Amino acid sequence: MSIEYNPKYMKHFYDPVWESFENGFWEGIKQRKLLFQKCAACATFSHPPRVRCAKCKGDRWEWVESSGRGRVYSWTVVRQEVHPAFRVPFEVILVEMDKEPGVRLVSNIIDCTAEELSFGLPVEVCFQEVTKGWALPMFRKVVA
Amino acid sequence: MSLKNKACIVGIGSTEFTRNAGRSEIHLAVDAVTAACVDAGLEIDQIDGMSSYGTAGIYAAELAPDIDVARSLGIPNLRYFGQTPWGGGACCGVVAQAAMAVSSGVANYVACYRSLKPASGTVRYGRPTAIPAEYRYSYYMPYGFASPTMWVAMLAKRWMHETGATREQLGHVALVCRENALRNPRAMFYGRPLTMEEYLHSPMSSEPFTLHDTCLENDGAVALIVTTPERARDLKQKPAFVTGVGFGTSRDSHSMTSFYRESIGLPECTEAAREVFGMAQLGPKDIDVAQFYDAFTATVPMQLETYGFCKYGEGGAFCDGGDRIRLGGELPINTSGGMLAEAYIHGMNMIAEGVRQVRGTSTSQVKGAENVLVTGGLGVPTSALVLTSGH
Ligand SMILES: [Zn+2]
Numbered sequence: 001m002s003i004e005y006n007p008k009y010m011k012h013f014y015d016p017v018w019e020s021f022e023n024g025f026w027e028g029i030k031q032r033k034l035l036f037q038k039c040a041a042c043a044t045f046s047h048p049p050r051v052r053c054a055k056c057k058g059d060r061w062e063w064v065e066s067s068g069r070g071r072v073y074s075w076t077v078v079r080q081e082v083h084p085a086f087r088v089p090f091e092v093i094l095v096e097m098d099k100e101p102g103v104r105l106v107s108n109i110i111d112c113t114a115e116e117l118s119f120g121l122p123v124e125v126c127f128q129e130v131t132k133g134w135a136l137p138m139f140r141k142v143v144a
Numbered sequence: 145m146s147l148k149n150k151a152c153i154v155g156i157g158s159t160e161f162t163r164n165a166g167r168s169e170i171h172l173a174v175d176a177v178t179a180a181c182v183d184a185g186l187e188i189d190q191i192d193g194m195s196s197y198g199t200a201g202i203y204a205a206e207l208a209p210d211i212d213v214a215r216s217l218g219i220p221n222l223r224y225f226g227q228t229p230w231g232g233g234a235c236c237g238v239v240a241q242a243a244m245a246v247s248s249g250v251a252n253y254v255a256c257y258r259s260l261k262p263a264s265g266t267v268r269y270g271r272p273t274a275i276p277a278e279y280r281y282s283y284y285m286p287y288g289f290a291s292p293t294m295w296v297a298m299l300a301k302r303w304m305h306e307t308g309a310t311r312e313q314l315g316h317v318a319l320v321c322r323e324n325a326l327r328n329p330r331a332m333f334y335g336r337p338l339t340m341e342e343y344l345h346s347p348m349s350s351e352p353f354t355l356h357d358t359c360l361e362n363d364g365a366v367a368l369i370v371t372t373p374e375r376a377r378d379l380k381q382k383p384a385f386v387t388g389v390g391f392g393t394s395r396d397s398h399s400m401t402s403f404y405r406e407s408i409g410l411p412e413c414t415e416a417a418r419e420v421f422g423m424a425q426l427g428p429k430d431i432d433v434a435q436f437y438d439a440f441t442a443t444v445p446m447q448l449e450t451y452g453f454c455k456y457g458e459g460g461a462f463c464d465g466g467d468r469i470r471l472g473g474e475l476p477i478n479t480s481g482g483m484l485a486e487a488y489i490h491g492m493n494m495i496a497e498g499v500r501q502v503r504g505t506s507t508s509q510v511k512g513a514e515n516v517l518v519t520g521g522l523g524v525p526t527s528a529l530v531l532t533s534g535h
Contacts, residue, residue: 003287003288016282016286017278017279017282018279018282019279022279026282047404048283048404054395054396073302073408074298074299074301074302074305074403074408075298075301076294076297076298076301076350076351076352077348077350077351078288078294078349078350079347079348079349079350079351080347080348080349080350082288082290082291082293082294083288083290085288086288086290090288092287092288092289092294092298094298094302094403094408102404102406103404104403104404105283106283106284106287106289106298106401106403107287108287108288114351119302119305130286134286136286136287138287
């Protein structure tokens with residue numbers, strides 16, 4: 001099931017807002033790129049972004065484009081409507097990225113039924129247009 | 145120097161718990177504080193401090209701001225006022241703040257309270273009516289990931305996968321809370337039994353949770369009065385000593401979306417457990433009865449693990465069949481019915497129930513209860529209390 005939006009209710013949902021130190025991530029999203037924050041000193045990844053590296057306290061960061069590949073770490077299937085903008089049922093997944101240690105991302109899966117979801121399911125990113133202004137990173141199954 | 149036994153809870157007060165209280169949060173708070181003063185044997189004007197919490201900014205009427213409550217009670221001055229953030233995670237911290245205030249002489253009698261009316265008001269915790277434009281939500285809201293039930297479901301699903309905990313085991317948490325509520329005339333679910341059959345056949349809201357895995361939504365307020373042991377001697381009730389307090393965030397703490405830690409369980413509870421038991425100089429085996437924050441069934445077995453009543457992965461089995469956690473078992477829990485079955489007052493009703501256990505006045509009284517653990521909300525910065533009879 002793919003997430004389905006009810007456009008009537010969308011207007012106050014998007015636009016994402018963010019802190020100054022998160023610019024790199026969201027500027028990447030605008031260009032349909034998944035960029036993660038990587039410490040220039042000790043190469044530790046961090047998501048969501050922060051000001052100083054938790055490991056070495058450095059504040060110089062690189063924004064590294066992800067392969068977009070990951071695995072389903074957990075998920076929930078939403079069956080009871082909580083807001084009319086989102087038509088139920090839909091799945092929310094937590095993806096653990098393959099190449100960026102410790103990085104997880106909350107998103108939707110667009111080509112999977114609830115029954116097909118499993119722990120460790122390989123997925124890859126695909127940008128989906130949510131409003132005219134925004135396409136957001138979502139995921140689909142990796143076909144072997 | 146330690147805060148251990150430097151303060152006690154000497155009064156508890158509550159409004160009715162209902163689907164529609166017919167009055168505002170400020171009004172409900174005033175009624176609960178008044179009831180707590182009566183219970184303690186204290187004049188309202190002796191209150192000179194207030195410790196409160198909510199989820200909104202300090203000017204929102206939804207919070208029942210301390211100055212508005214004090215004004216409506218006619219209290220001439222507050223020598224101490226403080227708010228603790230992070231919703232239900234704060235509840236035990238609110239009492240800790242009051243204990244610090246009275247033990248240091250900043251105030252003499254501090255009223256702690258929480259007042260809320262999600263059942264009939266405009267702010268609903270389970271169902272957002274508008275999504276706040278706040279940076280922390282941009283990673284979640286666009287994906288429809290928009291309610292506490294979904295956020296905790298994500299943690300619980302992973303925890304069930306890692307530990308093998310089952311829906312039936314969660315069901316026994318719901319059933320035991322309901323059993324306790326059936327003995328408690330104040331409870332929203334008084335007179336409304338629940339069977340495993342009903343539990344298992346209830347429709348999913350956000351997997352792995354159904355309606356029966358999530359707390360009540362109701363109107364009401366609960367207040368507590370905190371003072372020093374010396375002042376408690378002149379009051380009406382047997383004091384419940386604040387023997388241990390603990391706060392915890394753990395690393396990489398977010399508000400309900402801490403999905404980026406090595407373990408996405410409840411590491412903030414492990415931190416709060418170390419603090420609260422450390423101060424109390426007591427451990428899990430000394431606890432006679434526990435009031436575990438139960439906005440969701442799964443967080444009860446998860447807390448059994450993180451507060452050290454069993455090892456990681458054993459919490460589900462601990463709840464199996466319900467015998468170890470019901471009245472008469474090795475660790476009776478949530479003896480008022482908890483927030484699954486008594487009322488959802490953001491944990492303040494759980495602390496009041498902890499006080500009743502120390503006094504010996506619970507409707508599900510654990511015989512000879514001396515040491516009570518009360519915990520705050522999970523998946524947010526959290527707090528905990530050990531309340532004792534002071535011996
Ligand atoms: Zn670093």
